[in-house]
Amino acid sequence: MKEYPTPYQVMENLAEYIDRAYRDKVEKHEGVIQFHLTHNREKLDCYLEFTAEGATLFKGVAEDPTVTLKSTLYHWLDLAAGRLNPLVGMVTGKLRFSGDTSFFSKVMSEDMFGTDISEYDDPVTGFEKRPHKHWKIPENVLVINASPRARQGYTEFYLEPFLKGLGRTGAAIETVYLAEQRINRCRGCWFCWLSGTGNCVFKDKDDFEDICQLYENADLIVFAFPLYIDGIPSLLKDFLERTVCHYHPYMIQGPCRTRHPRRKKKKQAVVVFSVSGFPEPDNFTAVRGHFRQITHNSHQPIVAEIYRPAGMYLYNNPLLYRELNEVMDALEMAGEEVGRYGKLSRKTLKIIQEIDSVSNFRRLSNLFWKEKIRKDERTY
């Protein structure tokens, strides 16, 4: 279990940052800052000694400090973080200084707790904002099929016409079936970040790196999966978690929120493709939101979201054969539209997502399951 940090450990931690920033300063000022801090009615006396070499923290009371600060630990932290203006702190009595207060500003600076990460900058591109405006027919498409039923699944069944249409644009399409790959689950050890290399502890120990070769080479990535417990199946989650090694640990501003800069910058777009058991389109609400977050953080714009509700029942219901064919034709059209223009027309999407009647679906799917059980069947 993680140790709860004591106030002195907090000071030690802080002193490390102060020392690092002070060492970078061209001009050194020798002297001592004495702290008389209180926290939860306990006293903490310690001092920071600044020499030509650096800043060091000691417990106790210095003999002849240059400046002394009396305050609560929290008020001192507020001052250090720039949340408390020193003058306001003094006027309100939160900070009580004695001695040479100018020494404080000589050895401490506002940017003490920051660092320059400009070499890792990865700004939002025009392609990310409006991919279809900068669209080129993708040369390489990678399909990540995350159905545990892989080639036997409905995900695969509905993908087939979509990929046929996409292939018509000349794109080379490769499919990876995650169910057929060995992908260890991310351990959260941050070796990939701490080592500075982006290499995972599982490098060469499973199939992830091989998939990454294809992943890095792709201009368009199709994430295809069945809806599982209102979200993405764990196969896909496991895969996506491993992709944290593709980013630097640093944090930058993205189009909507904070995100990490990429280690390798490539123009890549994403298609989200999912099938569900339930018939209402809003069963995909969580996945839609999740993928918007995922792709925001992966710097990959979504060019099409194809969510086919009740995929299984549309396939199995003889009364809906016409509708099935219409959906399959629309999927083929969708593949071509996405490949050629980097977007999907509303008309095509509407046909793909069409549901005849929710109550009909329920009735027929209930019959489907009852019959399967009655006939003691094991496949679907």
Ligand SMILES: Cc1cc2nc3c(=O)[nH]c(=O)nc-3n(C[C@H](O)[C@H](O)[C@H](O)COP(=O)(O)O)c2cc1C
């Ligand atoms: C464990 C599990 C969880 C599921 N959860 C949902 C769900 O939350 N909502 C839904 O509409 N369908 C759900 N389904 C149904 C699948 O999305 C549906 O059967 C899909 O067509 C399966 O595709 P596949 O054959 O490619 O695996 C679930 C299926 C399984 C096996």
